[in-house]
Amino acid sequence: MARRKHVLPGFGLTMGYTWIYLGIIVLLPFAGLILKTSTAGWSEFWRTITEPRVVASYKVSFGISAMAAAINSVFGVMAAWVLTRYRFPGRKLLDAMTDLPFALPTAVAGIALTTLYAPNEWFGKLLTPLGIKVAFTDLGILIALTFIGLPFVVRTVQPVILQLSTDVEEAAACLGANRFQTFRRVILPSLFPSILTGATLAFGRAVGEYGSVIFIAGNLPFKTEITPLLIVTKLEQYDYAGAAALGFVMLAASFGIVLVSNGLQAWDARRRGIA
Amino acid sequence: MKIGILHKLPGSRLLLASLASLVVASANAKTIELLNVSYDPTREFYAEYNNAFVKYWKEKTGQDVKVDQSHGGSSKQARAVIDGLRADVVTLALAADIDALHQNGDLVPADWQKRLPLNSSPYVSTLAFLVRKGNPKNIKDWDDLIREDVQVITPNPKTSGVARWNYLAAWGQALAKNNGDQAKAQEYVKALFKNVPVLDSGARGATTTFAERGIGDVLINWENELLLMKKLHPDDFEIVIPKQSILAEPTVSIVDKVVDRKGTREAAEGYLEFLYTPEGQEIAAKHFFRPTNPEVLAKFKDQYPEIELFTIDDVFGGWTKATAEHFADGGTFDQIYAAGR
Amino acid sequence: MAGAVSNFPVAPVARARRATTESSVVKVILIGIVLVFFGLFLALPLFVIFQQAFSAGVSAYFAAFEDSATQHAIYLTLLVAAIAVPLNTIFGLAAAWAITRFHFRGKSLLTSLIDLPLWVSPVIGGLIYVLLYGRQGWLGPWLMDNDIQIIFAVPGMVLATTFVTFPFVARGLIPLMQAQGHAEEEAASTLGANGWQIFLRITLPKIKWGLLYGVILCNARAMGEFGAVSVVSGHIRGQTNTMPLQIEILYNEYQFAPAFAVASLLSILALLTLVLKSLVEWQAEKQLREGANATTSHP
Numbered sequence: 052m053a054r055r056k057h058v059l060p061g062f063g064l065t066m067g068y069t070w071i072y073l074g075i076i077v078l079l080p081f082a083g084l085i086l087k088t089s090t091a092g093w094s095e096f097w098r099t100i101t102e103p104r105v106v107a108s109y110k111v112s113f114g115i116s117a118m119a120a121a122i123n124s125v126f127g128v129m130a131a132w133v134l135t136r137y138r139f140p141g142r143k144l145l146d147a148m149t150d151l152p153f154a155l156p157t158a159v160a161g162i163a164l165t166t167l168y169a170p171n172e173w174f175g176k177l178l179t180p181l182g183i184k185v186a187f188t189d190l191g192i193l194i195a196l197t198f199i200g201l202p203f204v205v206r207t208v209q210p211v212i213l214q215l216s217t218d219v220e221e222a223a224a225c226l227g228a229n230r231f232q233t234f235r236r237v238i239l240p241s242l243f244p245s246i247l248t249g250a251t252l253a254f255g256r257a258v259g260e261y262g263s264v265i266f267i268a269g270n271l272p273f274k275t276e277i278t279p280l281l282i283v284t285k286l287e288q289y290d291y292a293g294a295a296a297l298g299f300v301m302l303a304a305s306f307g308i309v310l311v312s313n314g315l316q317a318w319d320a321r322r323r324g325i326a
Numbered sequence: 327m328k329i330g331i332l333h334k335l336p337g338s339r340l341l342l343a344s345l346a347s348l349v350v351a352s353a354n355a356k357t358i359e360l361l362n363v364s365y366d367p368t369r370e371f372y373a374e375y376n377n378a379f380v381k382y383w384k385e386k387t388g389q390d391v392k393v394d395q396s397h398g399g400s401s402k403q404a405r406a407v408i409d410g411l412r413a414d415v416v417t418l419a420l421a422a423d424i425d426a427l428h429q430n431g432d433l434v435p436a437d438w439q440k441r442l443p444l445n446s447s448p449y450v451s452t453l454a455f456l457v458r459k460g461n462p463k464n465i466k467d468w469d470d471l472i473r474e475d476v477q478v479i480t481p482n483p484k485t486s487g488v489a490r491w492n493y494l495a496a497w498g499q500a501l502a503k504n505n506g507d508q509a510k511a512q513e514y515v516k517a518l519f520k521n522v523p524v525l526d527s528g529a530r531g532a533t534t535t536f537a538e539r540g541i542g543d544v545l546i547n548w549e550n551e552l553l554l555m556k557k558l559h560p561d562d563f564e565i566v567i568p569k570q571s572i573l574a575e576p577t578v579s580i581v582d583k584v585v586d587r588k589g590t591r592e593a594a595e596g597y598l599e600f601l602y603t604p605e606g607q608e609i610a611a612k613h614f615f616r617p618t619n620p621e622v623l624a625k626f627k628d629q630y631p632e633i634e635l636f637t638i639d640d641v642f643g644g645w646t647k648a649t650a651e652h653f654a655d656g657g658t659f660d661q662i663y664a665a666g667r
Numbered sequence: 668m669a670g671a672v673s674n675f676p677v678a679p680v681a682r683a684r685r686a687t688t689e690s691s692v693v694k695v696i697l698i699g700i701v702l703v704f705f706g707l708f709l710a711l712p713l714f715v716i717f718q719q720a721f722s723a724g725v726s727a728y729f730a731a732f733e734d735s736a737t738q739h740a741i742y743l744t745l746l747v748a749a750i751a752v753p754l755n756t757i758f759g760l761a762a763a764w765a766i767t768r769f770h771f772r773g774k775s776l777l778t779s780l781i782d783l784p785l786w787v788s789p790v791i792g793g794l795i796y797v798l799l800y801g802r803q804g805w806l807g808p809w810l811m812d813n814d815i816q817i818i819f820a821v822p823g824m825v826l827a828t829t830f831v832t833f834p835f836v837a838r839g840l841i842p843l844m845q846a847q848g849h850a851e852e853e854a855a856s857t858l859g860a861n862g863w864q865i866f867l868r869i870t871l872p873k874i875k876w877g878l879l880y881g882v883i884l885c886n887a888r889a890m891g892e893f894g895a896v897s898v899v900s901g902h903i904r905g906q907t908n909t910m911p912l913q914i915e916i917l918y919n920e921y922q923f924a925p926a927f928a929v930a931s932l933l934s935i936l937a938l939l940t941l942v943l944k945s946l947v948e949w950q951a952e953k954q955l956r957e958g959a960n961a962t963t964s965h966p
Contacts, residue, residue, distance in 0.1 A: 058853045060862035065765040072758045073780060076830055080795035083805050087798045102655075103664055126704050133701045137694055145701070147945045151709045153884070154937035154944075156891025157789075158911040159930045162918065163712035166719060171540030173715070187524045187541060198708050230689055259788030261894035262911070269524040270482065272663040279790040279894070283527075286794065286898075287402045287485045289430055290655070295798060298791045305786040309779050361903060369920055396903045397919070409801035410811065411819040411901040431802055530919040538923070558921065587814070 081302065088299045091292035099296040104272050105281060112278040113304075115189060116257035119196035120204075120250040127204025127253075128246055134205070135212045149206070152199045157262030164195055165266045187269035192277070195263040200253030207249035211242055211319075244319035248312055255308035259301065357390040358593045363413035365400040365487050365576070366529040367551040371613035372417070378609055379600050383593065391593055399528035400487030401426075407433065407581060414585050414594040417578040419487025419529075421445075422645035424579050433583045447575035448601035449615035452635055453488070453495050455566040456536065456545040456552045463543045467568050468499050471544060472517035479542035481532040482525040483652075483659050488574075489529075492546045493659065494648060495572035498641045502570060516662045537563070548574070550614035553629065565631075573635040576615075716934050719927035731925035732932075736905040740913035740929070743821070747896075747909060748889040751829040755885055759836025760878070764866075767844040768852070778841070784833040792830045793898025796823055819901035824909065827895040832885045839881030840874060847873055876951035880944060887940040891933055 088096060099105065134146050152160065168185035169175045178185060185191050215238065223233040261279040269275040278301060285294040364372055376393040383391045396403065396411070400419035407413045408430045418424055424446075427433040439446045457465050463476050471478050481489040493515065500514035501507070526532040529547055536545040537555060544566070545552070552565050578598050585591040600606045607617040611626040623630075642648040652658045689697070721728050731737060762781060766774060784792065800817040801807045810817060817823045851873075855865045871878075893911040900907045908916060910929055917926035 059768050059849060059856055059865070061764055061866070062769050064862075065761040066769070066771070069758065069762040069765050069777070072754075072761075073777075076826070076833055077780065077784060080799050080830070083799040084791075084795050086805070104660070126701070129697060130701045130704070133697050136688070137698060139698055143945070145705055147941045148705060148709050150941055150944060151713065151937065154887040154891070154940040155713075156893060156911050156930075156933050156937070158893035158914055159716060159891070159933050159937075160712060162914070162926070162930060163715045165539070166715050167711060169539040169541070175540075186539065187535070194708075198712070201708065230693075255786040259786060259791070261788060261790045262897075265527075270527070271523070271525050279788045282788075282790050282794060283898070284482070284484050286797070287399065287405050288655070289405060289408065289426055291798065291803060293655075294794060298794050301788055301791060305788070306779070306783060309782045309786050313775065313779055313782070361901075363901075366919065394903050394906055396901050397916075398902055406819060406901055409797050409803060409818060410807060410816065411903075412816065528919075534918070534921070538921075 084295050084298055084302065087292060087295035091296065095292070096296050096299075099293045100300050104276070105278070105297065107273040108276050108278045108281050111189065111192070111274070111276060112258055115192050116196055116200075116254050116260075119193055119200050119257050120254040122193075122197050123200045123204045123253045124246050124250045127201060127249060128208050128242065130201075131205045131208040131212055135209055150202050153202050157199065157260065158266070160198060161195065161263035161266030164191070164198065164263065168194065168267065186267055187275070189268075189275055191267040191269075192264055192275060195267050196257040196260060199260055199263060200257050203252040203256060204246065204249035207252065208242060208245045211245040215241060244315060244322060248315040248319060251308060251312040251315060255305060255312065258304065258308070357392050358590055360391060360393045360414045360590060360593055360597060361396065361412060362393055362415050362417055362597070363396045363403050363407055363411060364417040365403060365419040366397055367488075367548050367554070368417060368576075368613075369395070369397050370554070371550075371610060371615065374613070375601075375606065375609045378605060379597055382600055382605070383596060386596070389593065393597070399481075399485045401485050402527070412584050412588070413581050414588065414590050415578065415580050415597055417576065419574075419576050420490060420645060421575070421577045422490075422649050423487065424577055425645060427579075427581065431583075433581050434579055435582065438579045439577065442578065442598060443602060444618050445575065446577045446579060447618070448578060448598070448606070449576065449610040449617055451574045451576065451615050452549045452571045452633060453491055453546055453568075453574060454549045454552050454571065454631075454633075455568060456547065456555060456563050457543065457566055459562055459564060461564055461566065465544050465566055468496060468514075468570070471496075471521065471546075472514060474521075476521055476544060477523050477542040478518060478521045479524060479526075479532050479536040479545040480522055480547075481529055482527055485527045486529060486532075487576075488548050488551075489525075489532075490648075490653060491548075491572055491574045493652065494638060494642060495546075495570075497652070498572055498636055499568070499570040501641065502636070512658055512662070515658070519662055549616070549630070553614035567631045567633055570634045570636065572641075573637045575638075713934060713938075716927055716930050720924065720931040722927075723924035727924055728928050728931075731922075731928035734925065736908065737913055737917075737925070737929060739905045740908045740910050741932070743824075743907070744890050744909040744911075746821070747825050747828050748886055750825045751832055751889045752882060752886050754829055755832055756836050756878070756882055758833075759838075759840055759881055759885075762837040763840035763844050763874075764870075766841055768849050781834050781837050784830050785835075785838070789831055789892065789894030790898060792895035793827050796826055796830075796899055818899045819903075819907060821907065823899040824896050824907065827899045828889050828892050831892050831895050832889045835885035835888065836878065836881035839877050839884065843874055843877040844870075876947050876954060880947045880951065883940055883943050883947065887937060890936060 404423035483489040500511040504510035607619040607622040
């Protein structure tokens with residue numbers, strides 16, 4: 052792209068400030084992390100990040116986050132649909148409530164969920180006789196991660212539903228499609244990119260979550276130990292290089308997730324632009 | 327553009343100034359400020375002890391002193407001090423965590439443990455079991471903990487001091503029963519951890535899980551922590567004393583690098599020495615630690631059950647060796663969790 | 668993106684209802700499912716917090732806030748937010764201006780980098796500052812020698828909070844300013860207005876609701892952050908505890924009702940955030956609609 056002469060002022064100022072601030076708050080500390088990782092050497096790094104206990108924690112973190120994202124895709128789309136298409140009393144309230152997980156501190160969410168699902172409280176009392184354990188199991192982690200991921204799907208899908216033109220739905224109906232066919236063949240495909248974006252965002256948020264999970268997870272190695280907890284554990288054993296190595300892996304994963312989600316958003320925008 | 331810069335500067339300058347003032351603040355106050363970085367179950371004890379010390383120090387030297395507290399898992403606290411938390415004194419759950427202050431950054435000299443009487447442990451404790459009212463699972467001793475129908479709550483030995491004591495107590499008593507067979511001891515500990523449904527990061531978290539969340543049939547924890555629990559909830563729990571347990575020696579030290587920089591060495595040393603006085607010992611006993619002063623111990627004798635105690639030095643050859651064998655990456659604790667999966 | 672403005676939903680069209688809506692049975696079922704899901708996942712946790720907070724009675728609830736350590740935690744939380752939020756607001760404005768007003772190479776990389784703190788585990792947000800400013804860290808020894816304390820003190824907590832709330836304002840503004848375009852600013856520029864005038868008179872009024880929205884979210888997260896702050900706080904009672912950390916401490920001291928009392932205060936803050944956010948969204952929609960009407964009526 053040829054460099055154009057800027058019409059508006061402030062390019063140097065804002066651009067410079069952006070990079071300097073980004074540098075101080077984000078890039079410099081990240082550089083420190085990467086340098087610290089490199090002090091251990093490649094083979095040590097590899098050994099740390101492929102240790103069986105660490106690999107098991109990836110499975111817990113990434114696996115349960117994916118499940119939570121999937122649950123949120125289903126219920127999030129449903130919620131987005133209900134909130135945009137239907138008119139019923141309390142809709143506004145529900146709509147505002149959607150962002151609660153975003154506004155509520157994670158530690159508060161953690162102790163609230165633990166209180167709800169511990170065996171001697173509330174749901175725990177009802178579920179324990181049925182043999183269902185939630186608190187301190189992977190189910191507990193799943194619930195916490197579903198909680199924090201919910202707004203992401205709803206908020207990404209909602210504007211797309213708003214934009215959907217009902218003409219297409221009408222056309223489909225005129226051509227003899229029933230409502231379910233219209234939904235499956237017409238609505239769902241146009242929502243799909245945004246669902247995918249929302250799910251990616253929810254997944255990305257869930258993978259790194261710490262505050263709410265440590266309260267409700269049992270923190271058992273190989274079973275309910277999440278990767279961020281392992282980072283803290285490594286730190287507490289004075290294993291700075293190990294902690295940095297795991298931090299680096301999670302950082303790379305996060306960056307991947309950001310790139311994917313930005314790519315998806317761009318793709319979606321293009322699609323919608325054409326449609 | 328010029329205006330833009332001018333308008334931006336005053337705000338950021340103000341912020342910088344306030345940041346700077348925060349950094350500098352409290353540097354030259356008249357009151358001596360001490361920070362005691364301690365482990366989990368000493369919260370209530372040191373809250374009372376600090377008040378007593380402030381009075382004692384004022385009478386003795388005329389100086390005003392204020393003691394701040396920080397509590398958490400023992401290793402976590404040591405890590406914070408290593409990373410720059412300005413603790414004047416550390417009062418941690420085990421000597422290994424203060425050793426770490428020497429190994430990482432040379433904050434204390436290598437012979438720190440020799441500086442105070444009794445290997446720098448002014449009070450001691452041991453480990454016992456807490457079970458639910460009526461002891462429904464009929465838990466009497468260590469052997470009952472590996473029964474299949476029993477769930478055991480103990481924190482994570484990687485992060486918690488008491489969890490390491492628990493681990494070593496379990497290991498040590500199994501050794502004694504099996505004539506020193508290390509493999510049999512490991513088998514026992516492995517069976518024990520198979521019954522653990524939650525690994526909390528600290529002693530307090532484990533107690534909360536057991537007492538408030540209703541998880542597990544038995545909690546292994548500090549004797550002082552269990553006695554406190556029994557006092558808070560006399561009708562919900564019972565204490566079970568195993569036949570054998572480990573003599574747990576929490577240790578204390580001043581942090582030389584910090585006190586020399588802050589100029590608080592005298593007060594910090596006074597703070598730790600006061601722990602050995604009859605008054606300090608009585609406060610410790612009031613919070614269920616076992617005093618080392620024989621007279622104070624005799625006075626509070628009734629609250630401590632008879633128990634056969636072995637020491638870490640006798641059975642495990644000291645903390646350095648025990649840490650390397652059991653808790654370092656790849657040690658027996660990792661082996662227990664890695665095997666069979 | 669310009670389409671987004673003109674396609675903005677007009678009143679729902681009534682024609683061909685049957686073809687484009689579900690039967691009322693399906694509707695009721697869907698609404699029911701959503702209500703149950705929201706009830707279980709959102710309303711109930713919130714309810715539990717207040718129920719637990721008042722479990723020891725109303726006077727005990729208010730007594731919880733008389734504790735000096737708790738009061739200090741509230742003060743520190745406000746202080747940290749009062750520093751971190753304005754910093755990120757200035758940054759958000761600068762970044763959004765640079766990204767939406769100019770073409771340059773590496774724009775998508777910059778956007779991704781700005782997004783990054785949102786997806787990085789808060790624990791890492793704390794860890795990186797420990798690795799940098801800790802005694803064992805890269806700048807640690809120099810800081811120690813000069814008696815400057817960053818981590819385990821307020822500056823570290825401000826830094827960690829700034830990190831985790833870094834993208835909020837920028838993220839809120841960038842799509843908005845992109846959608847709005849910059850024709851008006853360019854017009855003003857050709858008429859001789861300087862940068863500051865353009866920003867104050869033209870851009871700021873256009874983006875004020877979006878800006879406020881970002882600031883509100885940024886503030887909510889800043890006050891509630893736990894993971895990152897927990898790593899860099901020394902947990903010194905009455906000195907380096909924010910409200911979320913104070914909750915953990917009270918919880919660990921078996922003071923459950925006071926812990927939940929502080930939690931309820933944060934929850935009230937969260938609810939307030941939601942109310943403000945809804946208000947701002949409503950205002951923004953109104954502005955957007957007026958803007959859309961204005962552009963269509965004056966072609």
